[in-house]
Amino acid sequence: MPHAHIRGWGKYVPANVMTNDDLARIVDTNDEWIRTRTGIAERRLAGKEETTATMGAKAAREALTRAQADPADVELIIVATVTPDRVFPSASCVIQDLIGATNAAAFDLSAGCSGFVYALSVASKMIESGAYRNALVIGAETLSHLVNWEDRSTCVLFGDGAGAFFLEADERPGGLLGFELGADGSGGALLTGPLVGRGYVPAVGPENSPDYIYMNGRAVYRFATRVMGVAAKKAIERAGLTIEDIDLFIPHQANLRIIEAAAKQLQLPMEKVYVNIHRYGNTSAASIPVACAEAAEEGRLKPGDTVVMVGFGAGLTWAAAVVQWPEPLPNGHKRTTTARSWFYDKRARFVSMRHRLGHRVDELLETVRRDS
Numbered sequence: 197m198p199h200a201h202i203r204g205w206g207k208y209v210p211a212n213v214m215t216n217d218d219l220a221r222i223v224d225t226n227d228e229w230i231r232t233r234t235g236i237a238e239r240r241l242a243g244k245e246e247t248t249a250t251m252g253a254k255a256a257r258e259a260l261t262r263a264q265a266d267p268a269d270v271e272l273i274i275v276a277t278v279t280p281d282r283v284f285p286s287a288s289c290v291i292q293d294l295i296g297a298t299n300a301a302a303f304d305l306s307a308g309c310s311g312f313v314y315a316l317s318v319a320s321k322m323i324e325s326g327a328y329r330n331a332l333v334i335g336a337e338t339l340s341h342l343v344n345w346e347d348r349s350t351c352v353l354f355g356d357g358a359g360a361f362f363l364e365a366d367e368r369p370g371g372l373l374g375f376e377l378g379a380d381g382s383g384g385a386l387l388t389g390p391l392v393g394r395g396y397v398p399a400v401g402p403e404n405s406p407d408y409i410y411m412n413g414r415a416v417y418r419f420a421t422r423v424m425g426v427a428a429k430k431a432i433e434r435a436g437l438t439i440e441d442i443d444l445f446i447p448h449q450a451n452l453r454i455i456e457a458a459a460k461q462l463q464l465p466m467e468k469v470y471v472n473i474h475r476y477g478n479t480s481a482a483s484i485p486v487a488c489a490e491a492a493e494e495g496r497l498k499p500g501d502t503v504v505m506v507g508f509g510a511g512l513t514w515a516a517a518v519v520q521w522p523e524p525l526p527n528g529h530k531r532t533t534t535a536r537s538w539f540y541d542k543r544a545r546f547v548s549m550r551h552r553l554g555h556r557v558d559e560l561l562e563t564v565r566r567d568s
């Protein structure tokens with residue numbers, strides 16, 4: 197059976213930084229409250245020209261470049277997001293076009309902040325089944341668009357960004373070693389996003405904000421501290437490992453106190469826990485792949501390391517995965533050079549432009565046909 201090895205990873209965060217002091221000028225809050233209650237010091241907000249899809253495409257390109265892979269060879273794209281640019285087309289289809297992955301199947305997956313680990317599990321199993329040889333798994337979010345900037349209990353928590361893995365089949369053991377996915381829809385009303393459409397009463401949280409993120413912070417806090425440790429333990433057990441085998445714990449970055457509570461349940465010292473919430477706040481489905489990319493950049497994640505990723509979020513959902521961080525590509529596996537990656541990138545842009553022009557020409561021909 198093939199295993200789904202991580203061949204490349206990438207991240208993108210917008211340049212625009214909003215500090216706690218910046219927020220204190222908008223709502224009644226302060227740096228000290230936000231830091232002590234959440235661990236957040238600043239977050240990044242998408243610029244005017246940036247969307248979930250454009251950020252996801254940048255992270256995906258970085259992952260492909262690291263894997264030395266041609267976008268045209270990508271077979272599957274799964275984007276975990278609750279903030280696609282539109283209800284449809286999916287963010288994954290927009291990203292497919294932006295990166296020129298013209299031969300890939302593409303769909304979005306919605307599981308709140310657990311979305312990336314859900315998507316990683318689905319893609320890995322698709323590869324293990326032999327149905328696909330490779331997959332791009334992306335977590336990308338623009339939560340700043342869903343936040344009520346007058347609600348201090350939520351607007352201080354969230355940020356924007358994207359992260360991506362490129363997975364590829366390999367006969368050697370590795371990749372996803374075990375996972376645990378879960379959901380409890382009865383808690384859906386504790387954390388909701390805007391209504392889609394108007395004029396009907398939704399089944400979940402009819403009293404909740406119709407336009408913005410609504411969250412019962414204390415209840416979500418209790419839920420998160422209850423499920424994170426349990427989910428991680430189950431995934432570790434399924435991998436046939438024990439907590440002593442874990443080199444690094446990469447939790448969803450929602451609240452430093454929740455992360456510390458989970459580490460305590462797992463009896464993991466904080467040196468084995470990766471935290472970057474102070475820089476980005478809660479970027480939902482993007483938080484785990486962004487954290488992985490930074491942990492690798494900083495040398496905290498090393499080739500062959502066993503890592504546990506755990507998320508929780510809207511749904512309510514939770515998800516944990518035990519993954520072996522990749523060894524460098526074996527000799528002879530090198531597929532391309534930086535110059536060829538540059539070429540792939542340019543070709544992808546050209547192909548995408550040609551397709552778009554083709555659709556535009558079709559539209560014009562249709563108009564001429566109708567008018568004549």
Ligand code: ACO
Nearest residue numbers: 225229233308309348349352413414416417450451509510
């Ligand atoms: N600045 C200053 N004061 C504030 C702020 C703020 N930004 N926000 C709330 N307060 C006040 C409240 O009004 C309250 O005042 P009161 O006691 O006079 O009524 C006080 O601070 C305490 O409020 P709590 O809500 O009890 O604060 P708590 O310690 O629970 O922290 C927090 C709130 C940070 C939201 C916490 O509950 C939390 O992190 N919950 C989990 C959130 C989470 O992880 N969400 C994941 C989302 S995942 C996804 O899928 C999107």
